[in-house]
Amino acid sequence: MTFNTRNGTRGGRQPKAGRLMTWFNTRVARKVRRNGKFGGMDALVLTTIGAKSGTERTNPVGFFQPDDESWLIVASAAGAPRNPAWYYNIAAHPERVQIELAGRKLPVTATQLHGAEREEAWRQITAKAPRFAQYQVKTDRELPIIRLTRRTVTDRTA
Template sequence: MTEYDADGVAAFNVQLIEDFRRNGGQVTLEPLRGQPTVLLHTVGARTGQRRVTPLAYFIDGDRIVVIASKGGAPEHPAWFHNLRAEPQATVEIGTEAVDVVAELLTEGLERQRLYDRMAELLPQFVEYQTATDRVIPVVVLARTHPAVRRDRNGRH
């Protein structure tokens, strides 16, 4: 199994979020330079605090797809539990923030199709699935108001 350094990941995520925002929604930090990235805003299921998590993504039709891999760790990431408790969220994509609702896929052909697509785009996702015994969920984020765009402060 993959070792998971939560403190190291948190510190890198702070840098990644700053880099993303400073560069108009593009990541310039290694080793993720150029990787398609969104910032997912959730509310903590236990704490009620607002959380921001950078995630790799791809577009499937008009949906944003992210994977709850946690790098192949044995447990789901906190943001997945947050979405399970409250599927309404916001995503920063490029320079815009859009309201979304999450659909959590933990089984089935659609989950497999979308996971396989991510693994084609970013091969490390093959390693993540083989590193853990859990089925890694796929999360589909659908825009709740396609015509409404918000800045990262929630303003229209």
């Protein structure tokens, strides 16, 4: 599946990348590693490879788990008009993604959901976390839903 969600023209305020956001993400990631929660949601630490820099990047993100071998994350950026930077990192390197969850580092492959599969996932996500429906109202871009599927050693390309 393709990663093709365009930025919107309206939405909530998106924090600028910089020292403050790096500090904040580092602190939140530390908390997520300890207890698996942030902002009242189940959370994981997402590690991607920078689309432009090639540098490893980590971000704490909320997740939804439809089964034992995959996790769903939403590139909401709290309803900002632009997709979060990690979305572009995943799009550039979908096979070089890793998550940290419950004290374990797991290699995963990322795919963006589309069509009926996305709609069903969206219904489940907004039923569990209504704040995502509020984020969608803020922006005119369709919030991307990404499925992270556990990779086995044999399909590891990173």
